[in-house]
Amino acid sequence: MRQSKSLIRTYREPPADAETKSHRLLVRGGYVRQLTSGVYTFLPLGWRVMKRIMEIIRQEMDAIGAQELFMPSLTSSSLWEESGRWESFGDDMFRLRDRKGRDYALAPTHEEIISEIARNVIHSYKDLPQIWYQLQTKFRDEPRPRGGLLRVREFIMKDSYSLDATWEGLDESYAKHRKAYERIFTRCGLKFVHVKASSGLMGGKESEEFMVISDAGEDRLVLCDSCGYAANVEVAPAIPEERVEESPFKELKKVHTPNVRSIEEVSEFLGVEPKFLVKSLVYMTDEGPVLVLVRGDHEVNEEKLARILPNPRLATADEVLSLLGVEVGFVGPLNVSLPKIADHAVRYLRGFVVGAGEEDHHIVGVNPEDLGDVRWEDIRYATEGDRCPVCGSPLRLVNAIEIGHIFKLGTRYSESMGVFFSDRDGQRKPVIMGSYGIGPGRIMVSAVELYGTENSMLWPKSIAPFDVHIVDLVGEGEEIYDLLRRAGYDVLWDEREERAGVKFKDADLIGVPLRIVIGRAWKDGKVELQDLWAQERLELPKERLLEVLKERLSRP
């Protein structure tokens, strides 16, 4: 590609509203452009990167025997009604109506469509197993898109679906995907971890996420530096350090705390760290209201609560008032007749602070034994300093970008949507399914977050938009350009009438990892090859260029 003819535009200044490094760099480098909230155009440069990522995905999916297909995005409501997700997806689903008034959705994921195909083509155990995948645009009306390309409303996703006759078969399909995913992310040059995850709306049994650790990420993980354990905080067991924490309050005492309600307010008013407060939250359940107690600096994990209590939901302020006769800020566990569930961490506190159960008062100096009858459970998100469930070392809390997710779905969709097959014994059985996603756009973002600096990008060679960038300072590079193109490389040739500084700055921003500078040594028949990953500059006679370039490109 001749750069002077290309649609590559770089910008000296980032858009004012870009918060993440990847957003700034991708816009400045002319990779992407926002159209509306959470919707982006991939400009030619960005699309080249996407195509290379998708090609790697295709190769590795094909390698595990998966077959590529392409399903529609426009889907009628009836399919979603069958699975029950017309309701449960709620506002996250983009919905529209045709001229006859029928309801449609732009597919946010494709389990229902796969099931519809499967129930028509899968009849016998002989038809199984199958793995089908596609690269398709998904639509999700996210309540809040953010971080540039990190969370968007329209995005390409590689989604695959496994169909098996047996649970062992599902395990195999799942294992194949895990392997394929590891190869894909490795080939894309990413550093990643995989973690146990929550399966959320998808429904299902086991699931793992593939994560790139990055401050820009929205997910939170706990990591164990000594044994390598990693998990999403959503599912990680919260095991507190077994060390008693003594507050300054030695005596049980009621104190006047006028209009002091929130954890921050109470903590500041009493001059005590939030960890010495205990939050008392009223949850409504199918078995009646329950008082849930966690440390002031901890967060209740409602998914964990739901494993213990039937359908818990936080009580409204009005419900609390009519139930306990006290306002939300002053609810406390003493002298309350509700059943109590407390997080384990509360057990290690001495002299903590709780609401007094009456307006404008708290009680300080409370000990666990004062709480009376309490059920001790793990009901909160894990956090920094909790213990590793494998080896007991302290855990570290980090942010991460989710780039892939694999699920064992089981029979959730096959049963609701009627995907059955006849087994060897003549019995009709539901197909056992798995579903597996990868966000190519997030791979791109992750690479930028990992390897970009404030003014430069450095793409892994496998997903760079070009194999090599010729920075031609003398305007005589056509010979080299032709040479490399004939050798089959994707070459960007900067033959613009620009000063050297401009060309270098642009090249840094574009971030092609191998760069050939045609400059002052050209009169001696030499060029400079820069390998940005190796941080090396080699001055080479042009005759040796192809040989050395080939070797450099073969390195990761």
Add this chain to the structure above:
RNA sequence: CGGGGCGUAGCGCAGCCUGGCAGCGCGCCUGGUUUGGGACCAGGAGGUCCCGGGUUCAAAUCCCGGCGCCCCGACCA
């Protein structure tokens, strides 16, 4: 959905409070000088000031309504 901020040239912004010719830097075009890390000089093009309504002799500026975008939170494969 709650809280906050912003919409003025392709990008970054000033002007708004206190109404009176729509500006600055970068980018773009032309000519010249320059030429290995975002050059310099001269000239030039480019605007529904987010939209609609109102107040006024006069609205980017004041008032009312709407739309859009961003951030924090809630939410989320």
